[in-house]
Amino acid sequence: MKTSSISRQKRNAAIVTAILLIFALAFVGFPLLWMAISSFKPGVDLFVVPPTILPRSWSLEWYQQAFATDTVVRYFLNSLKIASVVMIIDMLVGTLTAYSLVRFQYAGRKALMMGILASYCVPPIMLLLPLYKIMATMGLTGSHVGVIIGHLTITLPFSVWLLIPFFKKLPREIDEAALIDGASEWQVFARVDFPLVVSGVISTGIMAFIMSWNEFLLSSVLVNKEAMKTLTVGISNYISSTHIDWGIIMALGTITTIPVILLFAAVQRYFVEGMTAGAVKG
Amino acid sequence: MSSYSKRHRLIGILFAVPALIFLLTFVLYPVAYNIYLSFTNASLSARKAVRFVGLKNFTAMFSNKLFKQYFWNTCKWTFWSVLGQMLLGLGLAMLISQPMKGATAIRSFLLIPYVVPAVTLALVSKWILNSDYGIVSYWCQQAGWLDARQSFLAMKGPAMWVVVILNIWRSYPFPMLIYWAALKSIDRDLYEAATVDGSTKWQSFLYITLPQLRATTAVLIILRIVWTATYYDLIYMVTGGGPTGSTTTLPILIYQTSFGSGQLGAGAAISMVLGVLMLGCIVIYIRNNMKEE
Numbered sequence: 001m002k003t004s005s006i007s008r009q010k011r012n013a014a015i016v017t018a019i020l021l022i023f024a025l026a027f028v029g030f031p032l033l034w035m036a037i038s039s040f041k042p043g044v045d046l047f048v049v050p051p052t053i054l055p056r057s058w059s060l061e062w063y064q065q066a067f068a069t070d071t072v073v074r075y076f077l078n079s080l081k082i083a084s085v086v087m088i089i090d091m092l093v094g095t096l097t098a099y100s101l102v103r104f105q106y107a108g109r110k111a112l113m114m115g116i117l118a119s120y121c122v123p124p125i126m127l128l129l130p131l132y133k134i135m136a137t138m139g140l141t142g143s144h145v146g147v148i149i150g151h152l153t154i155t156l157p158f159s160v161w162l163l164i165p166f167f168k169k170l171p172r173e174i175d176e177a178a179l180i181d182g183a184s185e186w187q188v189f190a191r192v193d194f195p196l197v198v199s200g201v202i203s204t205g206i207m208a209f210i211m212s213w214n215e216f217l218l219s220s221v222l223v224n225k226e227a228m229k230t231l232t233v234g235i236s237n238y239i240s241s242t243h244i245d246w247g248i249i250m251a252l253g254t255i256t257t258i259p260v261i262l263l264f265a266a267v268q269r270y271f272v273e274g275m276t277a278g279a280v281k282g
Numbered sequence: 283m284s285s286y287s288k289r290h291r292l293i294g295i296l297f298a299v300p301a302l303i304f305l306l307t308f309v310l311y312p313v314a315y316n317i318y319l320s321f322t323n324a325s326l327s328a329r330k331a332v333r334f335v336g337l338k339n340f341t342a343m344f345s346n347k348l349f350k351q352y353f354w355n356t357c358k359w360t361f362w363s364v365l366g367q368m369l370l371g372l373g374l375a376m377l378i379s380q381p382m383k384g385a386t387a388i389r390s391f392l393l394i395p396y397v398v399p400a401v402t403l404a405l406v407s408k409w410i411l412n413s414d415y416g417i418v419s420y421w422c423q424q425a426g427w428l429d430a431r432q433s434f435l436a437m438k439g440p441a442m443w444v445v446v447i448l449n450i451w452r453s454y455p456f457p458m459l460i461y462w463a464a465l466k467s468i469d470r471d472l473y474e475a476a477t478v479d480g481s482t483k484w485q486s487f488l489y490i491t492l493p494q495l496r497a498t499t500a501v502l503i504i505l506r507i508v509w510t511a512t513y514y515d516l517i518y519m520v521t522g523g524g525p526t527g528s529t530t531t532l533p534i535l536i537y538q539t540s541f542g543s544g545q546l547g548a549g550a551a552i553s554m555v556l557g558v559l560m561l562g563c564i565v566i567y568i569r570n571n572m573k574e575e
Contacts, residue, residue, distance in 0.1 A: 014382070021377055021388060027451070028392060031406045034417065038409065050424075051417045097301040104294020112298055114568055119309045121505075121564040123512035125533045126557050129319060129540055129550050130312035136328060153308050156301060185293040214399040216515040221541065232401040236519055239408055246409055253405045257398055264397040268390055276463030 032257065039063070039250035046247055062247035063255075072252065074227055075234035082144055082219075082230060083212040086151045091205040094159035095197075099189055101160070102167040103175065120157035124217050127153055132221050141224045150218035155208040162207065165277035166200030167193070203270035206263050213260060231256050316557075319550035326544035339551035348527065349535075356531040359446060360511045364503060366450035371457025371502075372495075378458075379465045389462070396455035404519035407448050411435050435521060438528040445517050445529055449510070457502050464498040465491070501570055504563045512556060532556045 037054065038046060039062055045055035066072050101113055127150070135146035170193055178188045194201075219230040229237075235252045238245065264271075320339055324332045343349055378389045395403075410418040413433035422428040434440040468491065476486045514533035517523060523530035523538070530538075532552060540549030 017377055017380055017382070020373075024374055024377070025388070025391060028395060031403065031410065031451070032394070032398070034410060035402070035406045047415050049415070049420070051415060051420055093300045093304065096297045100294050100297035104291060104297070106291040106294050108295075110572070112302060114572060115305055115310075116301070117568045117571055118564060119305050121508055121560075121567060122309055122313065123508065123560070125512050125514050125536055126316065126553050127309065127312050128536070129546055129553065130315040131308070132540075133315070133319065133324070133546065134312065149308055152304065156304060160301065185290065189297075210397050214397070214401075216400055216519070217537075232399055235405070236401050239405060239519065246412070246415070249405050250409065253402045257402045260397050260399065261394060264394070265390065268393065272393075272459065275459055 035250050035253050035257075039247065039254045041247070043247060062245075062251040065245070066248045066251045066255075071234070072231075075229055075231040076255075078144070078228060079213055079231040082147055082151065083209045085144075085148050086155055086212040087205045087209040089148075089152060090155050090159040090208040091201055094156060094163055094204065094208075095194070095201050097160045098163035098167050099193065102164055103172075103193075116157045116160050119153070120161060122153075124150070124154060124215075128217060128221060131218070135222055141222060142228070144223065144228060146222035147219050147230070150222050151212040151215055154215065154218075155211050158211065159204050159208050162204045162271075162274040163197070163200060165274055166197040168277075170196055200270055200274065203267035204274065206267045207271055210260050210263055313557075316550050316553060319547055320554045322547045322550075324546040324550070326541065326546060332547075335547065339548045340555075342548065343551055343555070351527065352530045352532060352535050355442070355527075355529065356511055358442060359449075359517070359529070359531050360507060362443075362446045363449045363453065363510045364506045366446065367454040367506065368457050368499070368502060370450060370454040371459075372461050374454065374458045375461035375465055376491075379462055392458060393455045395452045396459075398452060400452065400515040401519060403448055403452055404516060407444070407520055408435070411444065436525055438525055441521050441525055442529050445520055448520065449513070449516055452516070453506070453510070457506070460498060460502060461495065464495055468494045501567065504567045504570075508560050508563050508567075511560065 040058045040060070041055040042057060042059035042061060045052060045057075097116070101109060101116075131146065131150055131153075132141075135141050135149075140146045174192055175188050178192050179185070183191070214232060215230075216232045216236065220233045220236070223229055223233070231252075235249065235256060238249050238252065321334060321336060322332050323330075323335045323338075374392055378385055378392065382388075410416045411433050413419055413431050413436070416433065419428060419433050422434070423430055423432070428434065434444050472490050472494075473486055476490060481489070511531075512533055514537060517529050517531060517534055518537065521529045523534040533556070536549045536552045536556070539552060540546050
């Protein structure tokens with residue numbers, strides 16, 4: 001009698017869980033799904049009252065229109081270039097820094113650690129004006145240098161912080177044995193430790209890529225040439241213009257978001273591992 | 283041996299030099315430069331000579347009646363966004379930490395908003411809330427919550443709630459992930475002991491789960507306050523701070539002052555005020571994180 005009431009309780013709990021999860025998945029999925037569906041709706045189905053859920057026919061016209069001029073392609077390539085450079089610098093500098101913080105003891109190590117945490121907390125809006133003034137004075141707002149630096153101020157502290165747990169997991173004994181065998185510190189890093197954390201480094205780099213790809217505020221100010229703009233800034237201009245091409249906008253939103261979701265899916269395991277190791281990060 | 287360890291230390295420092303130089307040049311120096319700017323009449327145009335104006339930017343800011351309204355907007359935006367994402371994050375973390383089929387897939391799906399570009403969310407929300415063709419607007423109009431051909435984005439009160447809900451959508455995955463990890467680390471025996479002692483699920487939640495999550499919650503709240511209060515992108519792209527300033531928060535004001543009216547000095551002063559307000563949170567966060575070092 002008791003066991004059956006417990007199992008019934010369990011079943012009810014499972015049903016409640018399932019219902020709540022369905023709501024959650026719908027809440028998360030609806031905007032993205034609606035964007036994708038809208039981007040494939042021909043004009044006659046996009047602007048009807050009442051709106052229909054599924055179009056009567058599917059169409060690629062908005063994608064064709066979006067790519068009719070090479071502006072969008074240029075935005076896309078700009079973002080790809082900026083995010084790739086940011087990713088590579090983050091992987092190089094971030095790895096060296098995290099390694100230094102985990103493996104060495106020196107005066108100022110703790111201060112550096114606090115400096116990185118503090119940099120991590122400094123929001124982009126606080127750096128916006130001084131960075132703009134510096135880049136404008138140096139005449140760099142016509143190039144991508146300013147944006148890359150701006151993105152590094154956000155992603156580098158994050159990368160170091162995400163990488164630290166991967167190095168912390170490595171046993172110190174290997175290092176010590178190699179050092180005793182006469183290997184230099186650089187050799188130990190490059191030949192012994194680095195290969196063991198390579199997946200962590202790559203996934204951190206990809207997270208930095210995603211953050212750079214998505215960034216809006218700094219990108220919108222630190223580049224003033226139309227042809228140099230990033231994808232996020234470029235497509236945001238489509239909403240502020242007076243004539244709004246909703247179909248094109250939905251197509252652009254879809255192609256901006258898909259690469260990010262795919263990349264994130266690829267590295268999620270490492271991201272979850274890095275983020276949830278020990279304390280709360282960010 | 284001592285010369286060896288000296289050399290070893292030196293090499294350790296060398297590894298960190300690139301990051302150190304970068305952070306000093308592009309984070310610390312800009313922050314100091316921002317403080318300097320806030321006491322000047324610096325403007326967008328490079329030709330105008332920069333002059334020291336003392337506290338003028340600050341007195342002008344505090345005597346501006348609208349500043350008070352924008353400050354309260356920031357508080358409202360931050361409070362509800364943080365509360366919403368923490369509650370949703372905790373709730374979902376509890377759901378996905380139950381043993382079930384496909385838990386990892388569901389967790390992965392629920393993490394997606396973490397990487398969705400703010401511009402995507404802004405575009406979609408403007409579309410679904412479009413007064414004529416937006417599907418959510420249509421549903422609300424049908425339900426009688428909204429007048430025909432009207433959008434929440436054009437209404438003073440509801441616009442703030444719209445951006446708050448959108449912000450919750452994009453920011454709950456972080457607390458969810460952290461809570462999920464924290465829940466996993468709670469000793470199962472505690473729950474079993476409680477069940478044996480006859481406590482209900484609700485009691486277990488109240489007396490075991492919540493106290494165990496206290497430290498996590500504190501750090502999360504601090505971090506999310508900093509991120510939310512200083513967050514610019516979403517509001518700028520969805521409402522632009524409108525209608526009539528009802529969603530203008532301090533970051534929006536900083537941008538408008540600096541790049542709209544070209545008064546960099548005045549903008550720097552506002553961001554100083556915002557920075558000082560956040561400083562307390564940042565100090566607590568760093569101290570908390572350094573404790574385990």
